[in-house]
Amino acid sequence: MDKYDFSWRIIQENLPELINGLIITLQISVAGMAFALLFGLFFATLRFSQYRILNIVSNSIVQVGRSLPLFVLLFWIYYGLSLKFKINFTDFQAGALALGITGGAYMAEVFRGGITAIDKGQSDAAFAIGLNRMQTSRLIVLPQAIRIILPQTVNIYVGLLKGATIVSVIGVADMIYVAQYVSLETFRPFELYSFAGVVFIALTLSVASFAWLLERQLSGKSRRG
């Protein structure tokens, strides 16, 4: 193979398109996160239900959601489900849904972990002073649980952001997708993919350090970071 001549100008020339791709990545990851919060909250609530059957069902769904690779989920929804049941998801919808299911399974665990971490004495005390179940959750347990849940939620978002890079395989026009088709025209795959990679690393690292800061801020000085 001949020596490869680098030509970073290609990035500059295609910058608007690459940025559009990045915006789509952000959009799909945010949409996925919205689904994830919804699913997560729903299944976490079911796990605290007094009906054993609901506990078992939601537990199994969470287990399955956590065990399936995002990649498989993506293909299963986009090609499998759509074709079988004629649902015809757009690529964006399928991507957001797959991200939402994966993220939701993790979020359910985060919610559950946050709520169970609150000492039982807290809710006992709330009942003792005459608050009902609803008030106890809203006024006593949730505000404390948020401190545990919030940093982990941002971590889940980081995971979804990284996961969102693979949605180009079903044709979502994200940054990788743009890099791919521009490199087909210009034969500059290395520069384009590297640029996309560096941008993604910068993005995930900045969100991750935000989570880290949040954790330090919320946990106070009582816990070792």
Next chain:
Amino acid sequence: MDNSVPLFDFAAVWSSRALLLEGFGIAMFCATAAIILAMIIGLFIALMRLSNSRILRAFAFVYTQLFRGVPLYVLVIWVYFGLAIVANINLPKIPAGIITLALLNSGYLSETFRSGILAVSVGQSEAGAAIGLTKRQIKRFIVLPQAFRIVLAPSGNQFVDAIKDTAILSIIGVPELMRMAQQQADLFYRPFEFYTTAGILYFIAVMGVTKLFTFIEKRMSRIGFTNSSQKLTNVGEYI
């Protein structure tokens, strides 16, 4: 829907079972090889981060941040196509996939190992020093064996993630489970059946590994090896 075609037809899946199982085997092989490599690299990086040398610490810090921040898709393309372009290193597909997964997981594991080592009480090293062990001996005989038991559960989680991540290696053409499922799904035009089957196989693998690590952990705690209060919780960092 066409009446002549049954809604669900898993006969095609059954006829391709040999290929799917081969893919499953390759996926498990890649994940296992990658996690072993990642544990070795991760341990070195963790020790570097805890060393006295500022340069080693800085290197290890950048290393962990880099590989924890990079999406797998980008990394696998860099390792497989990028290295070929820039350095003229043409790795075969499976080794390229294993190296990619190992690099990615070593970033996470080094952080796990570091906190595992830090979780071993200082009194242990002090006691080691008191009976006249050298620094090296303290690390080897006192701290690391205890840290190993603490990091067992998080390492199991990492193994699970590595198994799930093998699916992405299909992008560079590693003939693992997802790749096989894709090919067969296109061949028989039965994506739902093939991807469902692939999903079930991944689920079985993940459950198996989870159960295995829970079992090992239980065994160790029964003979007094693990201290549950030292266990690390690491929900949420991995997808």
